[in-house]
Amino acid sequence: MELKNRITQVFNSQKERKYFQKNTTAQYRIKKLKAVKKYILDHQTEIESALKEDFSKAPAETLLTEVMPVIAMINLTVKKLKRWMKPKRISSSLLFFGTSSSISYEAKGQVLIISPWNYPFQLNLYPILTAFSAGNTVMIKPSEYTPQTNKIIGKLISEVFDENEICLFEGEVEVTNILMEQAFDHVFFTGSTSVGKIIMEKASKHLTSVSLELGGKSPAIIADDFSLRTAAERVVWGKFVNAGQTCVAPDYILIHKDRSAEFVTAVKEQIENRYGNQFTQNEDFCQIITQRHAQRLKDLVQDAKSKGAKVLFGGHLFENRKFEPTILIDVNESMQVMQEEIFGPILPIVTVDSKADMVKFIQRLDNPLAMYLFSEDKEVIEFFRQNTQSGGLGINETLLHVAHSRLPFGGAGKSGHGRYHGHEGFIEFSNQRAVLKRKFDGKMSYFYPPYTEKLKALIDMTLRKLNYFF
Structure with a gap:
């Protein structure tokens, strides 16, 4: 009961922060990303030791396959984030004369990340930082099989972020089940296809969108x-x-x-x-x-x-x-x-x-x-x-x-759906909000009821000549 109450408390505190987090500036997010990078480089030896203790991973392999991808991701995001966050202008045809259109990239909101044990540093931090960069709050459930790596990730998170931004919960399947009871806005899962099906089923109770990074026989x-x-x-x-x-x-x-x-x-x-x-x-x-x-x-x-x-x-x-x-x-x-x-x-x-x-x-x-x-x-x-x-x-x-x-990374069919890494990751954790603004009268009122014979003839003509309006 204590664990469930604690999870609910953090979930609610992140819910209260959701709209503040959504509107944080690129400068704020970049500052946090740089702090993460500094922590990683300053604690490189501890990271190597954690992976060594969890499953005897060679320090060089840890740097190559765990640390380097995260640093590369941070470097790219710091360089591109301002551009990614800008609304994208969409051209309008004559049919929409008098309007302007754009796509606004906004955070999905509260994100849950359930990560695996096989690359416990990379596959925790990569989606965490991607979700954060898109303006989301994040709760993380890492694998219970890598306690030493979880410990150093927990220290990193607590030093750089407030818990109403990002918070980590360790434990076995019980913790996952309690987390999945919450109405998150998005769930990101990396793991087996069989467990992915369970995650998707549980998420469907709240109509929560899901990214599944699974596997298969490659x-x-x-x-x-x-x-x-x-x-x-x-x-x-x-x-x-x-x-x-x-x-x-x-x-x-x-x-x-x-x-x-x-x-x-x-x-x-x-x-x-x-x-x-x-x-x-x-x-x-x-x-x-x-x-x-x-x-x-x-x-x-x-x-x-x-x-x-x-x-x-x-x-x-x-x-x-x-x-x-x-x-x-x-x-x-x-x-x-x-x-x-x-x-x-x-x-x-x-x-x-x-x-x-x-x-x-x-x-x-x-x-x-x-x-x-x-x-x-x-x-x-x-x-x-x-x-x-x-x-x-x-x-x-x-x-x-x-x-x-x-490059976008993800599966096809039973090996997963959704994409992340780079710009595709930013998009995956964003709501692409369609925005149309009426700038001046384009006489759309001609098409309002009552639907007279004259109006019907005008619509028929427009339909036949529709290709000229695009």
Whole structure:
């Protein structure tokens, strides 16, 4: 009861502030963003230590995948926010003679952000700061699996913001349920598709708009014209960074059957080059977040083996929750590893006879959050672009489209809806208010009742000549 009362108290205090927050200036918001940036840079070592303690993440990887995207986002927003906040003038046709039109970008209001554990620093602060930049108040529920990272984010928030602007609540599913009872203006959720459905259902009780950043099985397609060594190098980076616990990691490989053996050899070489062969002691390869998550990965491998798959590399779960990078061949769609998002360092290799077979395989599955295509052939690239659908498309690279702060990020279909990052993020957390102002009499009164025969004839003529009015 105490927790529920506390959440209600903060929600109500943010509700009272909502219209003040909506009308804060660009200068006010930019000042806060700069304070966040300063705090991050001043406490860099503490951030690195927090991620290290939560799941043994290498400091360099923390800076590269957690801190750098947030700093890039702040830099871009500081540079562009004044322009983003300005109303956008809309041209008017002759039909609207005597009026001016514009779109006013206004805060949605009170925003709830429910964030995941896999990139706990980036995936908390990125949407928090984006929502704040659009003039919203924010309540955050981070994952309970990363307590040390949550602690430093909580300190940052309490130092830079008042709690009626931004407030963090830790806890398990009970906290999420209490938060979802409140009538927020917008909910932003990052996590699994199954939980996303629950969030969307709960939000519907208040007709609250929802952004869902989910996941799916993101394929990596190796076309016949592309260097296997280069493809292997880039796939190994994208797949095994963060021990595969990345929503846009390459989930499986699609490759022609005649090239698969050589590709597997190249992947093995890259794994050994990057991580060596002593994974329990390797400081660059992080842990699986919990023992339960690690056991799930082990079960996926066992299920695949029981149905005919072969493990060509790795497959071991160690006592310190480190799961060895694993390559599977001879996989099929009856295996759990090919039915659900893997979210770990397991790489199935699917062999086919043609690029048409690759497309058919992708089309049988739900739309993924990302798709990766390795080809220099423009016709091949266009073939896959036209015949598939995904939230993002990386050509000859993995993950980088997500790091690009000027590109929109989001899913398609069951991998999510809504977009954020850069200007698209500002729009996602804004109400695009249509504004039309009558500046002088344009004689619209001619079209008011009573609807005489003469007026009907005028409307008929206008309808036939409508194209001349635009």
